Amino acid sequence: MSRTADRAAQEAALSRAVWDVLGEQGLERLTVRAVAAAAGCTTGLVMHRFPNRQALLRHARHLLHEKTRARVEALESEAPSPRAALRSVLRQGLATDAETRHESVVWMGFLAAAVADDELVEMHRANNRAWRRRVERLVGAAAPEWPAERVSTVALGLIAMAEGAAAFAAADPEAYPPRAQERMLDEALTSYGLGV
Amino acid sequence: MSRTADRAAQEAALSRAVWDVLGEQGLERLTVRAVAAAAGCTTGLVMHRFPNRQALLRHARHLLHEKTRARVEALESEAPSPRAALRSVLRQGLATDAETRHESVVWMGFLAAAVADDELVEMHRANNRAWRRRVERLVGAAAPEWPAERVSTVALGLIAMAEGAAAFAAADPEAYPPRAQERMLDEALTSYGLGV
């Protein structure tokens, strides 16, 4: 890690190292030393950038959320129609390639870590509620005639399905190939009356 | 822990202690000492019952699977119809009370631990595939006229949805109360054409 990089870039690089270790070695081996090794520096730099391990994890969690939010907003703005936006946004939540599988493992690692960290669970709730509101808004735009309760219920069904499928696929990629996940999503959208 | 209890009972008690620690303190604090304390014994007994920590976790994971399997089979056999069986079996997978929320946290803890343990991930895959086959069979019985691919796709959508909803509700019970989860499940079943 170069000596002249600015703090924000270093913090981001360390956060990426956190994701790497969490995704490849798991929460139990997510140590400060392992993160430093993955980032190509020493524990000294890590502890100069963050007051403690907790802060490092929280920053990495925050940046992961920002990353997925940016991706989702880009997909949403590029979509040609509300229903296409809904499908596209849900689709990116699946685990259909190496990167998204990795993200899903990391996401679950943070969720498991949140059991022992009040601020992590608070971050999870805030992010998850924002995600839910976004999908509710997309469902509402895709089916303007629906009553609010149906919008909310269907949105919940869709985000839960995407999250569960990502977890399954991350843990057993052979059993849940991309096509099976996409068929699952399309079948659900069609059945709800939200097909394109 | 009494001195005359047989080995199987002790192993089960220690497994329950593993679930307790995993659900209340998280994977990072799931130490042999914490498990012993939760079981009301010392690390000596734990290490006399299991060759190492890994074996303890694997046994606890196995017993958790057996527990949910027994519950699911009882629900299935008691159901008055295939569609009622399907709904009942999926409903038990949600996190609608303190016990099932706890189970969901434990389940995710084991999944996070599986990243660093090949046998745990193998156990997860075997159990998950069996679970998927069971729900496929139930969907097939609930809609005998469906082609196999639709049965498989809808079954995947349903188990993914239940799993995701359980994860959400375990991490944020206030945002995902039991009624919201049940409405979500019923709306999905109805939309798929599997309503009772």
Add this chain to the structure above:
DNA sequence: TCCGTCTCGTAACAAGCGTTACGATAACAT
């Protein structure tokens, strides 16, 4: 060029970890 400051690697610390060795005590056969 020299000095102060800031960066970050090195090395150490106490605490906690999984695991092992050993001894005390209970249970049982004789």
Add this chain to the structure above:
DNA sequence: ATGTTATCGTAACGCTTGTTACGAGACGGA
């Protein structure tokens, strides 16, 4: 009642952990 065996708690081991202290070296102003 006594000797044997199995059970399990105690205490220690080596190791890894998060964290701290300190020093070497790069950078910038005078």
